[in-house]
Amino acid sequence: MKRRHVEEGIMKLLMLFSYTLLIAGLGLVLLTVLVKGLPALNLAMVTQVPKGGYYLGKEGGILNAILGSLYLAAGGTLLALVFSLPISLYLQAYVRRSPWAGYVRLTLDVMWGIPSIVYGAFGFIVLLAMGMRASLLGGILVLALLELPIMTRAMDEVIRMMPTDLEKASFALGSTRLETALKVVTRQMLPGIITAILLAFGRGIGDAASVLFVAGYTDRIPTSLFRPVASLPLAVFFQLGTPFPEVQQRAYAAALLLTLIILATSLGARWLAGRLGKFTIR
């Protein structure tokens, strides 16, 4: 056999190896969560809040954490979207490759690199200074801050792939930059934008450190933005920290639920992006 064929064979094996490792990792994580969590999963888990002695192994569920996480992540994602879509469209439509765009992107990249516990601590100090307590609102604000750079940079990359000729086609018809950004760029980019939103949502709902101080934890379902709120990552954390095996098992059930929520959002978004991508120009 020739040398070049041997080289190619080795490369192929390497790629196969890495891929197998990746899949195996994912499989093992899912398997652990399933095997350990599934026995503890029952209707009460998803329909009830913790009752007295829940953390000692008595009755109740984690509806407080499920709803809390959904409130937090949905609120944070929505708030982040309100800022990141205009920022990314501005980068594309007005500043492009100017130094300004570079500074904005650098800022976002730095923000992306900040560990979430730092956001949490920062948010906590701000809350204290404002005389507020750990609350749903605080959690939403910090999550928005955490998600903003991820969402904006993901959107920015998507929007940068926008063919400029498409914009010119819109300009040629006498549309303004704003109309072009809203009606043409956004449409072309919609599938990518949805993916960016989902990416941020996934990061937000799975993050424990940022909400640790600012959202608090409670056994109740929050009734207002100013009440503390529970979250699934923290539910996993607290339950896993107890010395009781049955409570630890519930931690895996909570992890399983969190995984399922992210999986469902991911699949839903894919389906939506596929439908909306019908009109995309390739």
Next chain:
Amino acid sequence: MEAHVEVRNLNVYYGYDQALKNINLQIPKRQITVIMGPSGCGKTTLLKSLNRFLELEDLARLDGEVLIDGENIYAPQMDVTEIRKKTGLLAQRPHPLPMSIYDNVAYGLRIHRMCKKGHQLDAKVQHYLEEAGLWGEVKDRLHAPASGLSIGQQQRLCLARGLAVEPEILLGDEPTSALDPISAQHIEKRLQALKNEYTIVLVTHILRQAKRLADYVIFMYLGELIEFGPAAQVFEQPQQEKTRAYLEGQF
């Protein structure tokens, strides 16, 4: 000859390179004016200066005047969107918008609020698709993605889309160069039919196409206007040595 567009002392620079050198010319109303010349002679630059597309390029700089209906389109008080609405553009390759066939044509009508009622919109979309010679092929799939059309159909869709905003002038930047011969012929026929209503300015480097379509001819070479006149005169009795050489295929 009634001039629709007038170019006065037009100079265009890309960075330090001068792309157009002191161009003066008049483009007659409701005729097909063809701009020809070898590659890099400034044909496309001249065309882009007529709808203020040059300002979309990073390094382009322009001085001089371009008058449409006697108004300088580079005057500070001019609204660039109005100018572009007045001058439709057919690009080298068709670029349908990321929406349905119907919405592509309706896009301009909507942004300029040219239709008050829904059924008017339907009628206009049909009208302009007919004008572009595409209606018969797409009438049963108006809401299908425009990207699903063939390249030739896409170019006719772009023509319909451009006509829908009721321009007075149609600019074509080698609009058939990416098309197969039959689609190209289709576009040429449409342009000939449309010249009764529109002033058409066409860039081409296909000499035969210029001969088939042109009423007036602009011949350019290295950024300079070499010759301008009625097609018959330029093709039969060119006044300039360079024009003669180009027509004989020397460059």
